[in-house]
Amino acid sequence: MKVLVCGRGQLGAELARTCPDSVELVHLGRDALDIADAGQVDRVVAELKPAAIINAAAYTAVDKAETDADAARAGNEVGPANLARAAANNGSYLLHISTDFVFDGTANTPYLPDAPVAPLGVYGQTKLAGEVAIAESGLSHWAILRTAWVFSALGNNFVKTILRLAADRPKLTIIADQIGSPTCAKHLAKTCWLAVNHQLQGIHHCTCDGVASWYDFAMAIQELGAARGLLSGTCDIAPIRTEDYPTPARRPHYSVLSNASLREQLPEAPSVYWRKALAEMLDELANR
Numbered sequence: 065m066k067v068l069v070c071g072r073g074q075l076g077a078e079l080a081r082t083c084p085d086s087v088e089l090v091h092l093g094r095d096a097l098d099i100a101d102a103g104q105v106d107r108v109v110a111e112l113k114p115a116a117i118i119n120a121a122a123y124t125a126v127d128k129a130e131t132d133a134d135a136a137r138a139g140n141e142v143g144p145a146n147l148a149r150a151a152a153n154n155g156s157y158l159l160h161i162s163t164d165f166v167f168d169g170t171a172n173t174p175y176l177p178d179a180p181v182a183p184l185g186v187y188g189q190t191k192l193a194g195e196v197a198i199a200e201s202g203l204s205h206w207a208i209l210r211t212a213w214v215f216s217a218l219g220n221n222f223v224k225t226i227l228r229l230a231a232d233r234p235k236l237t238i239i240a241d242q243i244g245s246p247t248c249a250k251h252l253a254k255t256c257w258l259a260v261n262h263q264l265q266g267i268h269h270c271t272c273d274g275v276a277s278w279y280d281f282a283m284a285i286q287e288l289g290a291a292r293g294l295l296s297g298t299c300d301i302a303p304i305r306t307e308d309y310p311t312p313a314r315r316p317h318y319s320v321l322s323n324a325s326l327r328e329q330l331p332e333a334p335s336v337y338w339r340k341a342l343a344e345m346l347d348e349l350a351n352r
């Protein structure tokens with residue numbers, strides 16, 4: 065089965081290294097395929113005629129998006145719309161990745177896929193517009209996996225930022241009143257391959273198990289990182305409130321996603337507690 069993977073970020077890299085032997089992988093970064101370029105998308109997909117497309121490309125700079133809305137829209141709305149049209153024209157299945165930031169974070173129980181959406185910023189608005197573009201494209205075989213707080217040994221993320229800052233600074237303050245589920249890109253990638261194999265349909269959520277605040281996450285990174293020799297010395301990490309750390313984009317206070325529909329549709333999808341997944345990632349960094 066030929067599969068086109070778009071995007072060479074954290075998830076794109078993990079999709080490449082978890083690709084099943086049965087898949088003929090065509091993995092294109094922005095240099096070879098800009099998903100916002102309609103003509104290029106049409107040409108590349110018509111030429112490759114992939115059985116499936118996985119879209120791991122996105123504009124992910126949440127704060128920058130507030131002042132760079134056109135670029136965010138190009139990557140997150142126009143790109144998915146282009147891929148959906150090309151997939152429909154060539155009979156391809158489309159798996160797209162979206163975000164917890166489509167929700168406003170006012171819930172206090174895990175969000176189900178059909179919970180009301182109300183993004184707080186440009187990133188979430190454009191990601192939601194990308195979901196809508198796919199759902200309304202007329203494409204018959206597609207799925208969207210919403211994920212959250214993604215980390216991987218490959219690429220830039222919160223884990224690597226904390227390791228760097230905790231090594232350099234005597235004290236860090238980290239937000240403790242935003243709650244979510246840190247998610248390992250490797251396990252997300254494995255679920256993507258299962259989704260393609262089973263032609264999963266509709267919108268589902270896919271995160272690691274368990275919840276944390278950014279503060280809890282940072283404390284775990286410090287503890288597990290130090291145990292693996294990735295940190296020396298001691299950095300004092302203190303909890304703060306969202307209002308004590310103003311950012312251009314507002315973020316949901318609670319963005320825990322329910323994985324229940326995914327578990328029902330794909331029972332064999334990996335189910336991993338986030339701390340265990342974090343330990344695996346840090347093992348990988350330590351063994352490099």
Ligand SMILES: NC(=O)c1ccc[n+]([C@@H]2O[C@H](COP(=O)([O-])OP(=O)(O)OC[C@H]3O[C@@H](n4cnc5c(N)ncnc54)[C@H](OP(=O)(O)O)[C@@H]3O)[C@@H](O)[C@H]2O)c1
Nearest residue numbers: 072073074075094098099121122124139163211212213214
């Ligand atoms: N990271 C998170 O915490 C998080 C949380 C929730 C959901 N998600 C979603 O998960 C998915 C994967 O995220 P990730 O963490 O792997 O992101 P990432 O590491 O930022 O990678 C995104 C990749 O997309 C590429 N890209 C952007 N615009 C493109 C375009 N027009 N054409 C082709 N490639 C383009 C970027 O290339 P450039 O470097 O050239 O821009 C980058 O390589 C995304 O859909 C994201 O919205 C991520």
